[in-house]
Amino acid sequence: xxxxxxxxxxxxxxxxxxxxxxxxxxxxxxxxxxxxxxxxxxxxxxxxxxxxxxxxxxxxxxxxxxxxxxxxxxxxxxxxxxxxxxxxxxxxxxxxxxxxxxxxxxxxxxxxxxxxxxxxxxxxxxxxxxxxxxxxxxxxxxxxxxxxxxxxxxxxxxxxxxxxxxxxxxxxxxxxxxxxxxxxxxxxxxxxxxxxxxxxxxxxxxxxxxxxxxxxxxxxxxxxxxxxxxxxxxxxxxxxxxxxxxxxxxxxxxxxxxxxxxxxxxxxxxxxxxxxxxxxxxxxxxxxxxxxxxxxxxxxxxxxxxxxxxxxxxxxxxxxxxxxxxxxxxxxxxxxxxxxxxxxxxxxxxxxxxxxxxxxxxxxxxxxxxx
Amino acid sequence: xxxxxxxxxxxxxxxxxxxxxxxxxxxxxxxxxxxxxxxxxxxxxxxxxxxxxxxxxxxxxxxxxxxxxxxxxxxxxxxxxxxxxxxxxxxxxxxxxxxxxxxxxxxxxxxxxxxxxxxxxxxxxxxxxxxxxxxxxxxxxxxxxxxxxxxxxxxxxxxxxxxxxxxxxxxxxxxxxxxxxxxxxxxxxxxxxxxxxxxxxxxxxxxxxxxxxxxxxxxxxxxxxxxxxxxxxxxxxxxxxxxxxxxxxxxxxxxxxxxxxxxxxxxxxxxxxxxxxxxxxxxxxxxxxxxxxxxxxxxxxxxxxxxxxxxxxxxxxxxxxxxxxxxxxxxxxxxxxxxxxxxxxxxxxxxxxxxxxxxxxxxxxxxxxxx
Numbered sequence: 001x002x003x004x005x006x007x008x009x010x011x012x013x014x015x016x017x018x019x020x021x022x023x024x025x026x027x028x029x030x031x032x033x034x035x036x037x038x039x040x041x042x043x044x045x046x047x048x049x050x051x052x053x054x055x056x057x058x059x060x061x062x063x064x065x066x067x068x069x070x071x072x073x074x075x076x077x078x079x080x081x082x083x084x085x086x087x088x089x090x091x092x093x094x095x096x097x098x099x100x101x102x103x104x105x106x107x108x109x110x111x112x113x114x115x116x117x118x119x120x121x122x123x124x125x126x127x128x129x130x131x132x133x134x135x136x137x138x139x140x141x142x143x144x145x146x147x148x149x150x151x152x153x154x155x156x157x158x159x160x161x162x163x164x165x166x167x168x169x170x171x172x173x174x175x176x177x178x179x180x181x182x183x184x185x186x187x188x189x190x191x192x193x194x195x196x197x198x199x200x201x202x203x204x205x206x207x208x209x210x211x212x213x214x215x216x217x218x219x220x221x222x223x224x225x226x227x228x229x230x231x232x233x234x235x236x237x238x239x240x241x242x243x244x245x246x247x248x249x250x251x252x253x254x255x256x257x258x259x260x261x262x263x264x265x266x267x268x269x270x271x272x273x274x275x276x277x278x279x280x281x282x283x284x285x286x287x288x289x290x291x292x293x294x295x296x297x298x299x300x301x302x303x304x305x306x307x308x309x310x311x312x313x314x315x316x317x318x319x320x321x322x323x324x325x326x327x328x329x330x331x332x333x334x335x336x337x338x339x340x341x342x343x344x345x346x347x348x349x350x351x352x353x354x355x356x357x358x359x360x361x362x363x364x365x366x367x368x369x370x371x
Numbered sequence: 372x373x374x375x376x377x378x379x380x381x382x383x384x385x386x387x388x389x390x391x392x393x394x395x396x397x398x399x400x401x402x403x404x405x406x407x408x409x410x411x412x413x414x415x416x417x418x419x420x421x422x423x424x425x426x427x428x429x430x431x432x433x434x435x436x437x438x439x440x441x442x443x444x445x446x447x448x449x450x451x452x453x454x455x456x457x458x459x460x461x462x463x464x465x466x467x468x469x470x471x472x473x474x475x476x477x478x479x480x481x482x483x484x485x486x487x488x489x490x491x492x493x494x495x496x497x498x499x500x501x502x503x504x505x506x507x508x509x510x511x512x513x514x515x516x517x518x519x520x521x522x523x524x525x526x527x528x529x530x531x532x533x534x535x536x537x538x539x540x541x542x543x544x545x546x547x548x549x550x551x552x553x554x555x556x557x558x559x560x561x562x563x564x565x566x567x568x569x570x571x572x573x574x575x576x577x578x579x580x581x582x583x584x585x586x587x588x589x590x591x592x593x594x595x596x597x598x599x600x601x602x603x604x605x606x607x608x609x610x611x612x613x614x615x616x617x618x619x620x621x622x623x624x625x626x627x628x629x630x631x632x633x634x635x636x637x638x639x640x641x642x643x644x645x646x647x648x649x650x651x652x653x654x655x656x657x658x659x660x661x662x663x664x665x666x667x668x669x670x671x672x673x674x675x676x677x678x679x680x681x682x683x684x685x686x687x688x689x690x691x692x693x694x695x696x697x698x699x700x701x702x703x704x705x706x707x708x709x710x711x712x713x714x715x716x717x718x719x720x721x722x723x724x725x726x727x728x729x730x731x732x733x734x735x736x737x738x739x740x741x742x
Contacts, residue, residue: 002378002393003375003377004377004397004399004400004409005374005375005376005399005400005411006374006375006376006379006400006401006402006674007400007401007408007411008677009401009619009620009677009696010619010676010677010678010679010695010696011617011618011619011620012401012402012677013678014677014678022373026375027376028375028376028377028378029375029376029377029378030377030378030380031383031402034497034619037378039376040376045384080685096600101423101504106501125382125405125523126405126498126501127497127498127501128501130497130498130499130502131502131504131505132505133471133472133502133505134501134502134503134504134505134506134509135508135509137646138505138506138508138509139508148643149686155695186474189695246380246382247381247382248380248382248383248405249380249381275508304379305380305381306379306380306381306383306385307381307384307385308381324381325380325381341640359703
């Protein structure tokens, strides 16, 4: 597939890390929440190897925060998601499918509970802020809903604990998965959570002071020299292997959380107040008619996947699903993919005909992720 | 400024015209409403000359539509905008600043009134759909709010009437500005409005059948051979000269319509029901404290403008505004720009110090656009 340049404008916002990212030799960007998201420094394969063995620093400032603060903050949060948020304590994060009144996915953010009456919603690529603000307005809730200037910086890879502890102290090793501590950097406390968009482990540092961006970046790069730290970005191969979903790619407003395999994050019966609850109750009981699956695609490395690729019943020719993310995996020696497959076809090992742009191929359904 | 490649994924959606756009040699894309927007085929300057003398076909499929249909459709539309929509008749379009409860700009779409109870909102780059859906939900309105598959194709330039009439018939010459006709193409009626994001005149064809995309593109290209028709895209130079604002670039949620110079599209007193009305009534009376202006920036061609460039009082050094779009204009032999300037400094001819990335420059305020 041909490659194209990205037009630049203020509308596609820079992060406070962008100058460092460019000095480090970024080659390609994606656009995410109207903001630059680094896409490649060397090659996806090289970065994949490095991510799985070392440690990387990712500018994910494009994970914008929605801050909800005030007396009705918890009520408003519960309106957004079928996950029961009552057990969530301050200091915890929760992966929260967020749905509209039909149960369709609007975003799949991490909710960070800062205090009983204060949350950050760390969003994927949709302007969820507009949904949250309008609900607060429509229901006359006593909350303030804003987009604060907070730019997450991710540190991912097996050496992440070593690196982050050198900058923030040994306490970071005690941070449990999806918990956060507030730890000082240049005299300013930063929220540091054990989380991130890879299966290799690591942290997300919620930078809320732009002027500390370059000192933080530099401190991590210097402290990690002998760990071979490098700038990086979410890696397509690693995320597809691990079946980390991407909003807009693998799921859209057309899909319920149950179709996305996110039923385990839904407590629809007890999530009283969720605006999608009525629509999701039956889905929660009956289960979905199609669902996210991993797939192995046979043959040579596939071309870049930029649109749904149809999956067909090889006998009847009927369309029974689609692939939405696919790439060659060096470790698994096959093309790994994520797709949505109809109920009758979603069992392990089902062999489907894939309509790829370069011709038909065989795709084999897997119930578990690759990694 | 260095150039970067655009990472591709399903999340950055293609339009039904994308294959033709790529076959025609597009070099750069922007991302707009999670969709590809062509950014350059040759050079901005070459395309500017051509746009001002000939005719171009633009894939603006990224101008997504929000369809609002039902008994409360007109009520919901009025909730969105301080423009009084009561005079708008079916068959008309209206430029409609859309604001939140604080009067901050959420989008600046064209509203297309298809029928008394059916509208399309042809949006700029924000997920306004989420705002509209949540208001409909919060106020229990009897409306259906959807994102239909409608992809506008613009035909812009002085030869636009000649070209479009060859494909759709002489009736198109009778379409008045911001009105639309329904005219058949391959047996299917398409909404064709006299509108578009240039000052050169032309049409926007609202294609609502994907399979007609390539026949429509080809028909226009074939019919316009002797008119020297070319594929094109919104031109940065031409739009800055003409002071066509760009949401996300020249205005954001931080700005009221009055700051954006859009007061003439606001009828805040009579726009009963607009959710931003309370906030805007005082602004409508007193006027804004800062406002959009054109500026001429002295010196050599400026570098690409990707962030606000501060404007200072040359005596006190105080920050008194910012430039948000800027480019060299071959016709005006100066750098043309759009910015927001504080009240005390916004009069014609005021000379301000601009902090450009390559050093300080003089900027001269203009009340009128260049073109």
